[in-house]
Amino acid sequence: MNVDMKIRRPIKWGKILSYAVLIIFAIVYAGPLIMLVNTSLKSLPDFMKSATSLVTSPNFDNFIDAWQKANFPRYLTNTVLYTVTATLVYVVTAIFLAFPVSRGYIKGAKIILFLFIVALFLPPALIPQFQLMLRLGLYNNPIGYILLFTINPIGFTILVNYIKTIPIELDEAAALDGCSYFKFVTMILFPLIRPAVATVAVLHAIGIWNELILPTIYLTSQKYYPITRGMIVFQGVYGSNWPTLAAAVLIMTFPMLLIFLLMQRYIISGLTTGAVKG
């Protein structure tokens, strides 16, 4: 018994209430996932008999089954490749576009900004885009697919607004020191706007990672499928076999969760620092 225990503190109802709400939400978020794990360890007849009952004798065959039936390492590699490349190209081009627009260093800066804000509302131009890719010879081609993800108006406006918070005097001082335009953007500006860049990159990367419609239209070869497409095809084939399907979903989810947990601090802090100024 230590001394603290003897002092009667008022019960913190606010704290208890907070936890209660947080835990209710946690159940809503974790529940479906636990169900997924539970299902993935059942045999099909067990599942047919009772979908909800807790698994008694875990059966890992589903994972072997799912692994053998689908080409997951390929899908995962593809998704990572598309996401990283497109995000990189996008971030670099967007910074070089956002900086002069934000500073008004070019004629027509306002028009460009306006065009990008309009783009927020533009209808998804599936049909003409497809015709374009065909003529470029980039249909069913990873390069063409990556090209589709090299713009993102929301990210652009976040960058423009963030750069406005960097004092213009910095430009003057650097220029006086003989710093060139390219060097200034890459060596001085970039480190200063890193939080915003992180936000934009993460938002953009999540979008690519999760895209489902575009791979359906543009990538027809199985060897180019990203995870999303591979998963939906897998569901088409094994849709009735929930235990195998659940195992497949877990196999797909696992690397994503791992990446997310490893980078979690970075992702969430990146999002929190940059997002508001947009």
Add this chain to the structure above:
Amino acid sequence: MNKKHFVFSLLLVLTILLTACASGTETTDDAQPVEEDVTLRVLVHQNPPMVAFMEEFNQAFEEKYPNVTVDMSVVNANDLSTVTQTRLTANDVDVVDMFAFTNAAQPYMKNVDPPNWQTLIEAGYLMDLTGQPFLDNYYESAIADAGTYNGKVYQINLGTVSYSGLYYNKDLFAQYGVEVPTTYDQLVSACETFTAEGIPCMTAGGKDGWPIFVGAYGLIGSIYPDQEALVEGLWTGSIKWNDEKSMEMWDKMKVYAQDMMEEGASGIAGDAAPGRFASGAVAMFAGGTWYAAAIESAEPAFEWGYIPFPGSDDPEDNKYLFGKYDQGWVIAENSPNKETGLLYLTEFSEQENYAAFVNAVGFFPTQPGVTLDTQIGREVAPYLENFRVGYEQYYVAPKGAGQYANPWASYFAPFGTFDDAEELANKVQEDLQSGLDANQ
């Protein structure tokens, strides 16, 4: 007209402004001699027994022609037409699995769009197969009905399927002493018996919607046996979806959707339904003949039978199976590998290979001399001479018709929103009429 063309070309210029220079990279049309190494790009839709068969077939084909590599891609059935269209336009495929040519615009239909296959042919994407020797292996009628347009053959069709039947669980029928129904009344009382025993009467893949109405095809068929005439009647106004004859159909459909179907059927996906039936939990399963393979693979020892859906009170009206021509092969007109493609189809059409194919997938053959030697083949054999092509293969909706302009049992709750047969019948007719009127 010139102005319009000008505007239109302006738009094209705009889209491809930056890329005009790159458009010279199109593939050449030169057919390569077969001796060179060829990669034959084949596209099929997802259907596990067929895919398994095709993998074996491709292997054998590659062994026979060592210079050929077959690159087969598999897409979900729902995506087949999208992927077919995109890959044909991109000149990225040689041989495609395409569904039979149906739903052609008829003279009595006003202002309707041509079906996809017709547009593809007119745009020159499909190879003219007329006169190819392997066509002789097939029934003339199958080539004519499912693969011919304007007197030229573009597709060989690989088989028919029926969608208007009922699978029944032999053990349960025996256990409760229920006769296999041949009339509608018998079906109703069979269901009552099972329900009273706590056994759900019927299942189907209600989550996808269409398996419910496809399961009830026999009902439509027993009332309108000539479905081509039905479609013409609807277009010309001599048949209404809310007239007396149709009301009988709706009343029975209501019973089918609400009393016969098991509770929870609306949550079962189409491809999960055969497994549900094979588990032995339900007495019957309304579905097409293509499910037989899935039932057998789910539970090989399971005893089942297959009958036409008894929609009429007269057993003579219940001997018809309604169905469709299913998939076929086409070759891309712009393919550089046409010769290899023809070789592929020739090999496929060999009686031995073809017979193995139909037996793997459970199609009723379109080649004379080939029989479907599976249980479903034997179950269906007595009705095959009464095989009829169904309504869906003839109907084209008038532009402006509402989304309910079809005789679908899936409009009834719980699959849809309707509870009252008359209300639904009026809505269906109204939706159709609205389209017919809009095109006057």
Add this chain to the structure above:
Amino acid sequence: MRGYHFGGGKSRWAPYLFLLPGLLLYVMIALGPSISTTFFSFTNATGIRGAPVDWVGLDNYKEFLFMGQASRDNLSALGRTLLFCFFVTTIQFSLGLLVAVLVNQKLKGTNFFRTLYFMPVILGAVIQGLIWSLFLYPLGGPMDSILNFFGMSSEFFGGPPTEAFGWVIVVQIWANLGTTMIIFLAGLQTIPSELYEAAEIDGANKWKVFKNVTWPLLTPSVNTNLLLNIIGSLQAWQLFLVLIGYRNGTQVLGYLIYAVGFGQTSGSVTSSFRQGYAAAASIVLFILVLILGTTTQFFLSRRERRILG
């Protein structure tokens, strides 16, 4: 235009040179195709290259908006899109704010909760959809058992359209709450803690602190979230595709456009590709998004000026 510092002459062209790739990509991938959509909407294009394309004037628009029952069905899809937008935006916005305020407190485990709530965003629509199809499995799945326990039942995604539609709203909010939460969290963290302390010294209760300090200072996040939620939910339909498929009484405009443009298979029949008509529908959706987006933007910026000066 403010002064440019990085030299004159040739080096004056540096910014133009470096922005060129970004601008070209934008024109090529977004602006060009979007403008072409307008032109396509006046044609009967099928999307098949080489098939004849005719100029049909306003026919597609007339058919979409005024022709027979089909146009009324289209308008109900439009109404449903608005309804979806309304429910998703309001619920996701309020719950997101609540959760953000809760995890912004100095409590143990907030990091865990943040991570958990944000996780679905990482998983994406396909896996979100699969997880929920399983959770809402109608034959004795978990939610079915829970509802049965309370004497209720639902057909979930296979049931009556309004019910299925409602469940999609639930999943949509579940899936995207994390983003809303994070953006609010970002806003909350920019509010200096001195302000809270000052308010507490003044004896204000928690609600008053929230109303007078947190809420006004949160304006930038409020704006970002509202706009993102409205535009996002008007254009969202991936979950409809994964969870329900194309079913009468559940279609939203985005899905309708895809379905008429790239064909839909129902039973044994696939509809033809009507890309001109689909383009006209895209333009209608565009106008809807534009009107709602700019109106919201207008009121938000007026409010922002009033509050933050």
